[in-house]
Amino acid sequence: MTAVVSATPATARGLDPKAIASIEAVLIPVGALVASAILFSFFLLALGKSPATFFNLVWVGGFGSAFSIQNTLQRAAPLILTGLAFAIPARIGLTLLGAEGALVLGGFAAAAIAIPMVGGGWPPAVGLPIMAVTAMAAGGLWVGIAGWLRHYRGVNETISSLLLGYIAIAIMNFFVEGALRDPASANKPSTMPIGDAWRIGPIPGTSVHWGLAAGIVLAVALHILMSRTTFGFAARMTGGNVRAARAQGLPVGALVVVCCAIAGACSGLAGFYEVAAIHGQANASLIAGYGFTGILVAFLARQNPLAIVPVAILFGALDAAGGLVQRRMAMPDATVLVLQGIIFVVLLVSETFYGRIPFLQPKQTGDRT
């Protein structure tokens, strides 16, 4: 009987299991996007707006000109990093919502450590790397706490990382409105600006900051880490079946904490670029929702670090087009958030289609006793 069963599956039609898995991994998310677009069109029609105009504006606002492409990439940079921050812990079986908080804390830590260095007249070439490392350490430590609580105290990591995020924001507010407040920032409490000399410039020939390059490099590096190293292998074992991982004597606790710390470091780095390349100081502008959009990015990319890059660009484009949509269609820019929300729900539903697409399935065999 086993012979009969093993002879039937997909090889008969020239598809090996890996190919089926990759076809599914593309087909299902794309299908989910199309379905979301259709659902969102109904929403627009109900408002008396034209879906065609909307999608055209998204195209123009996101990719229509050199300016809009650069605007898109600029917004994609932190999304790549926060997407990675969700995807890496997901590989080890954790659902972390800590990216927003870690981004804010990382950005704040970078701005805070910059103050004495800027004041002390350090050269930016030395100071900026220190800022980046500080941001990553702060974010890594923060999310690492959620991992530690999960493994050693059994605390639900989703809740703890989300709540730690709010604490991180509160910590920034505490200092920004108190000890570290720049007296000149009257309307919007901020830390001391790092000054133009300390700003990270754009990638030459563009107006896009280096955070994009950092995101792409990290995405490739983390892809290699997860797929081609013993660490990644052990993490995937743990994520796939923690009982089996324990039975193989793996240090499950250490793996969990390290994956969380990597996630936090990615978010922290995003915070660093927000401060060093965009805002020049830490303030409430850091709380822009990149951490939460990153979850969406990671989901659509199926937690695959390489796929996160194009998906982040897609969401960057949506974000970039928000202003254009607002002006031309007389709709609030929150409209884009409605679309994001629809995409997320449809994506969650689409998860149930893996292994169930009829024409990709091997012929069903008998239920074995």
Added chain:
Amino acid sequence: MNAAAAITASRPLQRGPALETVGMTKAFGAFTALDDVSIDVRAGSFHALLGENGAGKSTLVKCIMGFYNATRGSVLLDGRESTIRSPRDARDLGIGMVYQHFTLVPCLTAAENLVISRADAPAVFDWKKEKPKLEEFMDGMPFRVPLNGQVSSLSAGEKQKLEILKLLYLEQRFMILDEPTSVLTPGEADEVLGLLGEMARRGEVTVLMISHKFREVKAFCDSFSVLRRGRLTGTGDAQAASVAEMSRMMIGDTEVRERAVRAARNDSRPVLDLAGLVAEDEEGRRVVDAVNLKVGAGEIVGIAGVSGNGQSALVEVLSGQRGLADGGIFINGKPFEPKRRDFDRFKVFGLPEEPLKNATVPRMSVAENIAFRSYDKPPIASLGWWLSPGPMRRKAEELIARYRVKTTSPDSPIEALSGGNVQRAVLARELSGEVDVLIVANPCFGLDFASVAEIRAQIMEQRNRGAAVLLVSEDLDEILELSDRVAVMSGGSIAYVAPIGETDRNTIGGYMGGQHMAGH
């Protein structure tokens, strides 16, 4: 067939009906799981349905129960053709099933479980009315189960009895039992099957039992049918046919390994030493309570016991899945910690029960699963951290061939394999190197005849090579076949240890049930 009306005591017990399947065929796409199967279960008989894993027993039963609609063929109940399109139809016709695993609600009482199973269960129960009716019903039954105790406090045997009572309560007098004794002690199994046999002989029920165990078939059944690869390969009188004949019908011409050959031991130094092991469950109860046991080189120590007496927890402790509250594990006199470094250093390997749950990552590929022990060592890993898929795949291909793991490709997720092949892949991983200590738990659970013989032979081979083997099994036949010494675990501790030559099935069974008898 109204259940409430049916339990009025004045009515005499109804009769078990006869059931026939005629040319039953079930195809799933191009694959025919059941091919023209006609079996005849006479009224009041105790009929065994035999067959290997995947032979189509489950498919046949599911067609009878209405879970599947047969491609062709029909069911005759007492000679009349009956249309069964859904489990509801089967229930209305009085056909019921006891599944391998309990379907009772553990936090409810036995009485509540019975009443809620009724199709016409009201939204609000009038217990003043129901209780006497239940008592009356119970009085008419050949065995009793305490009605007011929570089901979770019942023993496995009582739960199984309650499952059977539930069918009788629902007036389902054609009973299909799916390996009903896999969760029972030998004593409990004999009792439950004996009672069912008596009821069948009195004509009160008709039983169709799926079984793997020839001993039970010979002891309790009067007729049998055998399926192989979806076809009926034999049928007959269970008392007249010999075990050899039945097993030939089951496995056909497949060559089966001989019973594992036991080499004489000349080395008896103790290797694995469990010293006062204590482990607790999540609520802090002691599930392993001061276990002391030594296993020598070239020795298999079999731990028998009824499920839930701490054997699983003991295996979890040894494999690092559960923390140790007290005591120590020693190998060759040195302390052993169930961590990767010590697994490698002391050459400790394991075949845990339910390999898909404990020994594999279902979504990772067969090749990756086979590499679990070797992925961080050369040639797969270089520099200690860089993985090379090439050597991993080559090693997997070699082991897949050597251990005859049937898979479409080394890249298939291991969850796509059948149970026997998952276990073979795990065997390939754990037994292909040098083994000093082997921890085995229910290695053959749910596997077909040929796989069982092969896996037992592999375990014996490791013993003959000098490995210290700890075998935890709920299958007493397995323990008796493989062990050099037998230990019985009861209530978390070792209740009995004896060399295999100085003990027997009854003695072991007595110690296995000891806890249960003392408690009642």
